[in-house]
Amino acid sequence: MLKKNTIQVFEHSFLPIGENGFEQRHFVALSKLNALQDYQYFDLKHNGVVFKQFVGVIQVDGLTIEILPKIDRYESENEDNKAKWQKVLIQMLKVTKKLKIQQVGQANVSKQSIHLLDIYFEWFLSEVQLLIHQGLIKQYYKQTGNVKALKGKLEFAGHINKNLVHKERFYTTHQVYEKDHLIHQILGQALDIVTYLSKGTYLYSKCKTVQLDFPEVKAIRANENTFSKIPRSRKTAPYETALAIARLIILNYAPNISSGSENMLALLFDMNSLWEEYVLVRLKQAAQESSEYIEVYGQDSKPFWNAITIRPDIVLKKGSEVVLIIDTKWKNIDQTQPSTHDLRQMYVYNEYWKSQRSLLLYPSNNTLLKFEIQDQFVPLKGDEHHHCSLGKISVLSDGKLCENIGKHLLDFLE
Structure with missing residues (x-):
C-alpha cells in the first residue's frame, strides 16, 4: 500500500493533470524545474508530463512522484510490477554506491511503505546521529x-x-x-530541509531528535561553491558520507523555485548512466573472481579530433590487449535494430582501441534469458579484422535484480 500523496510512474510514461492528486500547481512547479535543468527531465504537454529516461523521486508541494525504470513498454503497470521495479532501482543505486540502506529502511522497503526520498533522509539522519555519538569536531x-x-x-x-x-x-x-563551522553549517542546512519535507511522516520525530542533539550553528545558504571550500583532513574524514548526502539534498532542493511558492526536492538519475555503472561494477567483481587475468576499465577516453575525445562505456583487457569493448544501452531492442549511429560508433571504438570484438549491450525483461547474441556481422565487406555483436542480458533473476550479469558477460569471451 502506497503512502498518501505518493504517485509511482514508469520512465517514458505520461502523467496527466488531475490523476492521482497531480494538480495544475504541481505541473507548473515541474515545468519550472525542467526549465532550470535545460528541459532534460520531462516533455511537457498541455495537459500533463511525459517522463524521459530519468528515474528517482520528486517531492513538490506535498506530492511525491517516484519514477521507476522499465524495459518493456507493454508490461502491466500494476502494483506488483511497480514494487518489483522499485526494488530493482534501489538495488542498482545500492550497488553503484549512490544509496546505502539502513536496517530499518530495508524493512520498510520490503513492505513498500516508503519511497526513495524517505530512504535517503533516513540514511542522512543515521549518519548525523553516528557523528554525534562519535563526537562532533571543533x-x-x-x-x-x-x-x-x-x-x-x-x-x-x-x-x-x-x-x-x-x-x-x-x-x-x-x-x-x-563547533559552529562550515561543515556543521552545511549539515544544519540539510537537517532543516529534511525536517521540513518530513512533516507528517514517521521520520519527523527522528529529525527533531537529531536537531536537538545537534549544536546550534549559523544558518547559511550553501551552493556548489560552498562545498568546494570544505577543508579535507584526517579529522573531517568521518564526515564524508554525511556531507555527500547533504550535498545531494541541498543542491537538488529548490525553495521558491523561479519566484514561485513551491518547495521542491528532485533526486533523479539518468537510467542510461545507472545501467552502465551497474554493469561496470558487476563486471569488475566477476573479473576479480575469474581465473583469467582480466582488467575492466570505465571512462577510458582517447583524443579524437582537436579537443574532442571518444569514450566507450567499458573496456576489457588481458595484459596490453583489448579483448572486448562494451557500450551499454538502456532500451528495448526486441523489435528494432541498432541505430546506424551506434554501429558507426562501435566501428570507431574497435579501430581506436585496436579491438577485434565489440558489443552493444541491451537489457532484457526475459527472466529465463541469461545472455543472447544476435546479428554477429562484419562492419565492412573484406574488412574482417574486427566485428561487432548485439547482446541482450537479463536484468531480472527470480523476480529480482540479476547479480550475475558480470559472469554472464565474461562467459562471452570464452
Missing part, C-alpha cells in the same frame, strides 16, 4: 564582533562606529575554536 574560524576583552585584531573603523558609548567593548576579528 574547528578554528575567524569571527568579527564586539567582545569584552581585547583579543585578536582590533578593527578600528568598526570599533569607532559601534563603541563610542560602550568604552568597555572592543570590536575585533579573532579566532574561535567551536
Whole structure:
C-alpha cells in the first residue's frame, strides 16, 4: 500500500493533470524545474508530463512522484510490477554506491511503505546521529564582533562606529575554536530541509531528535561553491558520507523555485548512466573472481579530433590487449535494430582501441534469458579484422535484480 500523496510512474510514461492528486500547481512547479535543468527531465504537454529516461523521486508541494525504470513498454503497470521495479532501482543505486540502506529502511522497503526520498533522509539522519555519538569536531574560524576583552585584531573603523558609548567593548576579528563551522553549517542546512519535507511522516520525530542533539550553528545558504571550500583532513574524514548526502539534498532542493511558492526536492538519475555503472561494477567483481587475468576499465577516453575525445562505456583487457569493448544501452531492442549511429560508433571504438570484438549491450525483461547474441556481422565487406555483436542480458533473476550479469558477460569471451 502506497503512502498518501505518493504517485509511482514508469520512465517514458505520461502523467496527466488531475490523476492521482497531480494538480495544475504541481505541473507548473515541474515545468519550472525542467526549465532550470535545460528541459532534460520531462516533455511537457498541455495537459500533463511525459517522463524521459530519468528515474528517482520528486517531492513538490506535498506530492511525491517516484519514477521507476522499465524495459518493456507493454508490461502491466500494476502494483506488483511497480514494487518489483522499485526494488530493482534501489538495488542498482545500492550497488553503484549512490544509496546505502539502513536496517530499518530495508524493512520498510520490503513492505513498500516508503519511497526513495524517505530512504535517503533516513540514511542522512543515521549518519548525523553516528557523528554525534562519535563526537562532533571543533574547528578554528575567524569571527568579527564586539567582545569584552581585547583579543585578536582590533578593527578600528568598526570599533569607532559601534563603541563610542560602550568604552568597555572592543570590536575585533579573532579566532574561535567551536563547533559552529562550515561543515556543521552545511549539515544544519540539510537537517532543516529534511525536517521540513518530513512533516507528517514517521521520520519527523527522528529529525527533531537529531536537531536537538545537534549544536546550534549559523544558518547559511550553501551552493556548489560552498562545498568546494570544505577543508579535507584526517579529522573531517568521518564526515564524508554525511556531507555527500547533504550535498545531494541541498543542491537538488529548490525553495521558491523561479519566484514561485513551491518547495521542491528532485533526486533523479539518468537510467542510461545507472545501467552502465551497474554493469561496470558487476563486471569488475566477476573479473576479480575469474581465473583469467582480466582488467575492466570505465571512462577510458582517447583524443579524437582537436579537443574532442571518444569514450566507450567499458573496456576489457588481458595484459596490453583489448579483448572486448562494451557500450551499454538502456532500451528495448526486441523489435528494432541498432541505430546506424551506434554501429558507426562501435566501428570507431574497435579501430581506436585496436579491438577485434565489440558489443552493444541491451537489457532484457526475459527472466529465463541469461545472455543472447544476435546479428554477429562484419562492419565492412573484406574488412574482417574486427566485428561487432548485439547482446541482450537479463536484468531480472527470480523476480529480482540479476547479480550475475558480470559472469554472464565474461562467459562471452570464452
